[in-house]
Amino acid sequence: MPTDLDAYWMPFTANRQFKEAPRLFTKAKGMHFWTDDGRQVLDGIAGLWCVNAGHGRTRITEAIQRQAAEMDFCPPFQMAHPKAFALAEKVAALAPEGLNRVFFTNSGSESVETALKMAIAYHRVRGEGQRTRLIGRERGYHGVNFGGISVGGIVANRKMFGTMLGGVDHIRHTHDPARNAFSVGQPSHGAEFADDLEKLIALHDASTIAAVIVEPVAGSTGVLIPPQGYLQRLREICDRHGILLIFDEVITGFGRTGQPFAAQTFGVTPDLMTLAKGLTNGAVPMGAVLARQSIHDTFMTGPEHLIEFFHGYTYSAHPLACAAGLATLETYADEGLLTRAGEMAGYFAEGLHSLRSLPGVIDVRNVGLIGGIELTPVPGQPTKRAFDVFLDCYDKSVLVRTTGDIIALSPPLIIERSHIDQLIETLSGAIRRAA
Numbered sequence: 001m002p003t004d005l006d007a008y009w010m011p012f013t014a015n016r017q018f019k020e021a022p023r024l025f026t027k028a029k030g031m032h033f034w035t036d037d038g039r040q041v042l043d044g045i046a047g048l049w050c051v052n053a054g055h056g057r058t059r060i061t062e063a064i065q066r067q068a069a070e071m072d073f074c075p076p077f078q079m080a081h082p083k084a085f086a087l088a089e090k091v092a093a094l095a096p097e098g099l100n101r102v103f104f105t106n107s108g109s110e111s112v113e114t115a116l117k118m119a120i121a122y123h124r125v126r127g128e129g130q131r132t133r134l135i136g137r138e139r140g141y142h143g144v145n146f147g148g149i150s151v152g153g154i155v156a157n158r159k160m161f162g163t164m165l166g167g168v169d170h171i172r173h174t175h176d177p178a179r180n181a182f183s184v185g186q187p188s189h190g191a192e193f194a195d196d197l198e199k200l201i202a203l204h205d206a207s208t209i210a211a212v213i214v215e216p217v218a219g220s221t222g223v224l225i226p227p228q229g230y231l232q233r234l235r236e237i238c239d240r241h242g243i244l245l246i247f248d249e250v251i252t253g254f255g256r257t258g259q260p261f262a263a264q265t266f267g268v269t270p271d272l273m274t275l276a277k278g279l280t281n282g283a284v285p286m287g288a289v290l291a292r293q294s295i296h297d298t299f300m301t302g303p304e305h306l307i308e309f310f311h312g313y314t315y316s317a318h319p320l321a322c323a324a325g326l327a328t329l330e331t332y333a334d335e336g337l338l339t340r341a342g343e344m345a346g347y348f349a350e351g352l353h354s355l356r357s358l359p360g361v362i363d364v365r366n367v368g369l370i371g372g373i374e375l376t377p378v379p380g381q382p383t384k385r386a387f388d389v390f391l392d393c394y395d396k397s398v399l400v401r402t403t404g405d406i407i408a409l410s411p412p413l414i415i416e417r418s419h420i421d422q423l424i425e426t427l428s429g430a431i432r433r434a435a
């Protein structure tokens with residue numbers, strides 16, 4: 001145990017509560033973490049939606065070790081190293097047809113900023129520089145940087161931070177419990193929520209709008225599954241008006257919904273796609289933006305000695321991250337993990353929906369290996385009931401995550417039925433006790 005917990009200001013954490021009763025992990029392997037006092041905790045959230053192949057995968061850790069010994073760093077501006085090209089090619093090969101140009105970043109938040117800038121710059125390069133407006137969605141989470149919180153729609157993440165980007169508007173979220181509560185998989189009602197985009201186009205005029213960004217499955221706000229036909233309708237409207245569609249697949253990427261990407265699960269291809277998390281199995285920070293080739297090619301004009309896109313990070317395509325990414329994709333391929341969520345989804349859904357009649361449960365939602373359980377808030381104390389469930393599960397050696405009064409599950413894709421049983425039984429007890 002560290003002797004002093006004061007200096008570390010923890011992100012997205014109730015710091016004072018934590019430091020009163022710290023929760024420390026010191027080891028991880030497979031489906032489990034171990035606490036500093038040696039307790040084995042089942043990981044119900046793949047670390048933070050990222051450790052898709054489970055913890056401590058030898059192939060990945062050895063690839064990182066080898067790379068660190070061979071070449072620790074290579075400047076990514078005007079220079080490169082072979083693994084960056086190899087990884088870009090492998091990621092593109094998994095992606096929907098046409099999304100075959102890959103720009104590396106170091107996090108989901110950076111991927112979002114990169115995609116938004118790419119969208120605005122793309123229109124400018126093609127002579128429509130007035131298309132600068134960005135459209136997000138209520139309850140959206142696109143990381144924590146200024147572009148991301150501007151297009152994002154989680155109030156607590158926005159309200160403290162001033163005016164943010166100008167020229168941003170939002171369509172409605174798709175949560176509609178009155179019609180869709182306890183839907184198994186995609187809810188049947190709500191494709192028409194996409195028509196909000198038509199309203200914003202009527203208000204602002206399409207000629208001012210660069211891009212629309214949505215998470216195919218909204219994760220951080222508490223797991224909102226897209227209604228049937230909704231993403232298709234967004235795609236049609238964007239196409240009709242020359243607006244780019246960006247899917248933020250930071251959590252849905254790399255097998256979470258049963259296909260490599262949610263775009264494939266739902267049969268809708270965006271123009272730009274943001275990735276991170278599962279790209280390196282969480283072992284080294286890394287993100288990426290996938291772009292349609294035509295978007296990339298639009299930038300490739302002008303004198304050849306000039307930089308085409310004035311953007312990038314010191315650690316873009318970091319050698320350790322590329323090595324981790326390559327080993328991660330090999331692991332996913334060898335073990336069939338990018339489609340395993342589809343195989344396990346039925347059993348997972350059965351378990352989740354068995355909780356529907358517990359006290360305080362007002363909705364259960366699922367797709368692939370993503371689950372959401374919404375609880376009725378304790379009167380006057382929003383978020384308290386779910387937080388109590390989180391602490392109770394942790395005491396019983398299961399890690400879940402909560403946002404608001406919603407419990408979110410996103411276990412590693414290597415999960416077995418016995419782990420699902422443990423997850424559901426533990427949650428069931430904790431939900432009862434929190435009632």
Ligand SMILES: Cc1ncc(COP(=O)(O)O)c(C=O)c1O
Pocket residue numbers: 106107108109110112141142143144215219220248249250251276277
């Ligand atoms: C959809 C989405 N976009 C962006 C991010 C931000 O990623 P990061 O925390 O790596 O910056 C997240 C993180 O959870 C996310 O869920």
